[in-house]
Amino acid sequence: MTSIPRSVSALRLPPVLAGYLTALSRGLLALLLPLGLLLLWQLIAEQQWISPQLLPPPTQVLDSLLELYSSGELASNLGISLARVLWGFAAGSAAGLLLGVAMGLSPRVEAYLLPTFKAISLVPVIGWVPLFILFVGIEESLKVLVIAKAVMVPVAINAMKGIRNVPVGFFEVARLYRFSLWRTVRKVVLPAALPSLANGLRLGLSNAWMALVAVELLASSEGIGYLMVYGRQLFQLDLVMATMVVIGVVGLVLDQGLQLLERHLLTWRNSAY
Amino acid sequence: MISLTRRLFLAGLALAVVAPSFAADLPKVIRLGSPLVGTGNRPVGAGNSFANAQIKGLLEQEFQKDGIKIEWNNFRGAGPALNEAVANGLLDVFWEGDLPAIIGKSGGLKTKLLLANGRSSNLYLAVPPDSPVKSLDDLKGKKVAVFKGTAVQLAAGKVYAKHGLSERDFKSINMDTATGNAALTTKDVDAVWSSSNILSLEDRGVARVVYSTRKDPQAQSLNMQGYVFTTEEFEKKYPEVVQRIVNVLVKEAAWASDDKNRNALFQLWAKSGTPFSAFKRDAEGISQKEVQSPLLDEYFVALVRNSVTEAQKLKLLRGNLDVQGWFEPKYLNNALKSQGLDNYWKPLDAKGNAKL
Amino acid sequence: MSQNISKFDPRGLVVPLLLIALWWASAHWGWADTRLVVPPLDVVAYAREQFVSGELALGLVASLARDLAGFAIGAGAGLVIGALLALSPLTDRLAGPSLHAVKQVALFAWIPLISVWFGQGEPAKLVFIALATFYPVLFNTYEGIKSVRRELAEVTRVFGFGRRQTLLRLVLPAASPQIFAGLHLGLIYSWLGTIGAEYYLKVAPGVSTPLIDGREHFEMARVLYGMVLIGLVGALLNAVATRLEQRTLRWRPR
Structure with missing residues (x-):
């Protein structure tokens, strides 16, 4: 050291x-x-020492990556995947925020909904895939639904926790000033619960990316997960590995991007006090 | 002291001479691989003498007296999964369809092609029974399931090309056979490309065939081919075992080629879960002698070359493939000679005409 | 989570009961596609059939064995490497960034590579489950030890403890709450990994089989049964982990 x-x-x-x-x-x-x-x-x-079909040389992986890039295949497949993540994340975080805020604000809502919510979150996202497939088929809606489910759980839980941890005094002040519910949420609850909310959103986004890969591996004709499957079917492990690199880099960018946003928002919050 | 060393040395020498020949002649186990599975993932294939050998237990009988264990591996992941197993050194002798075999070889698998084994399997395109689809063109932009990396994909690609279409005109979704069939019955896909096993779904009324290569005059150039391989390592180590396996397969191919065994053959294949009637329909008007011919004749070489070129055109293949160096006809020729089958199957020239 | 178990509130049952009533009604009066909405009793009947035929026990034992074996491997590696990184700054600087980078690859993206390298059978499944377990255990072990070391650095200096003594008598006990939290999280992840492994790799007896078969044959009852089973086992694992965690940490002076 x-x-x-x-x-x-x-x-x-x-x-x-x-x-x-x-x-x-x-x-x-x-x-x-x-x-x-x-x-x-x-x-x-x-x-x-290990046959190249099982471990292609790194140079070949790099070539494969460059070829994916220059042929435009990377951009088109990544674009499709990111759109899926975006929709799923938007739907899941909206639902999660709504649920979490409602349960956080009202003990009654919590008493009615939390056990059901917990039961839903007990089954990992992969366990939901067959049910979703039976209901909505294997189209885009499946991908969005699976991702949304993966996002909703951490977002809701963290929103609830964040609100629960807002000092009671804050609410009393709000009551004193006769804030409306909306105003209380906006001016008191959200700023105080922001760190926890942001944490939930970050977890949600990383879950979204994981769920995307999981669902694209199963049934898809395009997207980054599909590229992996295709590489494997064609016995091109270098393509599989190149795609793994892409998945890792995108995961990192998503995580760091949200972290930056979080820092930005938190400084805004601090200056607001 | 000296005598002891000498004795030890001699004993060691004797051991060194005897032991390897002991070990090299016969393996403890022969690991066989097939990408064919029947309905409900039954580890049973159909359509060629390799599958026959598995159903009838012919190789088990052949090697029982030597105490050699026969291990069958049927891969639901089909050819692509089988290639991975070969790369992992888990298989000795195996059957493969054209595309995965070509992909594996060009990917660097050290394999030897021993004999043709099912030269022409028909390709089918099926839709749900109540689908309005009547032809290939009606499916443009729709979801079509195809098991990528398998012979089905290549044959479908050839059919597309013949109709001035390409995979990109459809939403081609990669699904293994069982998943694709299930997706068709639940209408998750609009159509599925398949081998003859789709006929069992048609029999049950959950699928309708809208296209097949069966009646195409150039069926053989569109259809799927199957080959039997061994690894270079296994061939080098156990040439006699390879010979005996080829003998069994050739003998069985001759049985399957005989028209009077036709019903018995289809009944045997029905063990894969596809009904007897389906095989009968599939093979209607087709001589099994042509399909089951194990010969590595000029026509066969041309078919393999054609598959390689098509795979390259479809960008399923990287680099080139030296087809000629891939064949090892020695065992086949020995088998034909020893069983007096020299002139049983007629060799064809590159254009598919009988050689005079 | 534990206080919710002890304090039962009947209001929590309202929503599930309503859902079941709605489900039963729509199956009974055929409000929706009958293939999609099977009567709830079908699920119960299927569950009983599975129980009687022994399929349930078979799948449960296979999945749990798989889960625990994978967990043991992953958690062991996570503990050792996490502790190593936290105790040796040099190792941390050498390997820490690489481990973080590799973590960015979404868990399921490992499936194709794992199945090529380890086949589709049990070994591949164990590798995947271990990988799912590894990271939460690693990071919590690391963070736990790291934070304790900063706090206790002074104390150890005052008492003049040796390295070994510090580690065994101070660092590990003090870091144990977070290490256990990591193990707990790892157990939850290992269950996700088990379901994933059964789903993506070769079909073998396990709790996910009803899900896979049910989807393939369009049998809703099987799918729902499978989901309930997976949820129950997940809850059970969670409860056991919570109990163990509490019991193990009880000796700690608060």
Whole structure:
């Protein structure tokens, strides 16, 4: 932990530069393992210790990725997948917020709905797929429904928790000022419950991405999950791996994007007080 | 001291000479693979002598006296799953349809093609019985289930091309056979491409065939072919075992080719869950002798080449494939000779005409 | 969650009962597609049939064994690696970012690769379940130990504890609530992984079989039975984990 920064400061560099160097050294250290693994992987592939059908060389995965990109297949399939996630996320978070806020505000609503809600959330999303298929078929509505279900649960639970944790005093103040329900929600509840809400939305989004891949693997003629299945059917594991990389990067971007948004919103909240 | 070392050395030498020949002659188990499953995922195929061998237990009989275990693996994931098993080194001898075999070979699987095994399986396109669809064109833009990566996909691609269409004109959804059939009965898809096993659904009144290659004059160039393979490793290690397997398959192919066994053959295949009547309908007017011919003649080579070219056109294949180096006709020829079947099946030239 | 179990509120039953009544009514008077809406009693009948024929026990045992084996592998790896990363900053810097990066790949995206590498049978299923369990356990173990170390750093210095002593007598006990929370979460994920593995890999006895068959044969009763079964087992696992967690942590001075 200490050896690198110490040696840097021994050179008596200006602190800003030293900070950069520390960050750089950390970055390099973090790259060591992946680079080493990559080299080992290339070596294994070149020496054919594992047959290339099971472990295609990293260069081939990269080629496959570039080809996906340049042929436009990546953009079109990713676009379809992202649209599905968007709709599913919108529907699921709207339903989740409504449910969560209602249950959070009113103990009566909670008493009536929470047990049912918990029962619904007990069955993992994959368990719902057959039922949904029987009801809506395998069209777009299936994908949206599955994603929405995956999003709704964490959003609702976190919304409820967030509201539950709003200090009672806040409500009393609102009552004192004779705020309407809507105004109470908007001016008092939402700002106070925001961190928990944001947390729920983030969890929801990451669930949405997972559910998308799950449902596209099952029955689809397009989308990023379908690309994987296709790569596998055609015995092109490099395509499968390239798609995994894409799924990982998109997952990261979605997560980081929402985190940025969250930070932005929270600073807004802080300045609002 | 010296004598002891020498004795040990000699014993070791003797062991070294004897042991490998002991081990190399006969494997403990022969792992066979087939992508064919019957209805309800029964591990039973139909349509070729390899499937016959499985149903009748012919290889079990052949190797029983040597105490060799026969292990059958039928993959619901069909050819693509079978290729993965081969890559994992889990299979020794296996049957495969044209597209997965070609994909596997061009993907670097070290396989040897031993004999043709079912040269021409008809392709069917079925819709729900109450569907208004009458022809291929009516399905444009609709959901069509096809098991991608299997021989069905390639044959469907050939049919599309012949009609000036392509997979992109439809919503082609990848589904394995059981899922595709289920999706048709629940109307989750508008149509499904399938082999003759769809006829059992037609018999039950839950599917209607709207197109088939059966009556196409060029049926053989559109239809699905099946081959029997072994891995290069297994062939090198156990050539005699390979020979005995080929002998059994060729003998069975001759039985299946004989018209007087036609009913018995279809009854045997009915064990896969597709009814007898369906096979009868499927094979109407078609000589089993042509379909079951194991020969690696010029016509067969042309068919394989054609499949490779079509697969390339459909972008299902990367790079090229040296078809000629893939065949190992030695075992087939031995089998034909030893069973006096030299002239039983007539070799055809590249155009499919009898060679004089 | 536990106080909700102890405090039973009949109002919670209203919605489910209404739903069942609606369901029964629409099946009875044929308000909707009869294939979609089967009478509730069909589900009960199917459940009884499964129970009597022993299919239920067979599937339950197979799934639970699978689940627990996968959980054990995944949780073990998560505990060891999580602790290693938290205790050794160098390992953390070396492997931490890579582990985070790999985590970004959505769980189900591993299915094709796993089935190519490990086949479609039991080993592949265990790998998938272990993977589902691994990350929640890893992160909670890591966070638990990390936060304790910061808090207790001073104390250990004052008492002059050695490394081993610090770890066994201070760090691990203090971090155990979060480690257990991670294990609990891991157990929930392992159940998701079990259902996923049974769904995507080779069909074998398990609790998901009624779901898969029911969908294929358009038998709603089977699908609903399967869902109830999966939900009940999930609830059971959750309850057991909660109980164990409470009991194990009881000794801790609060």
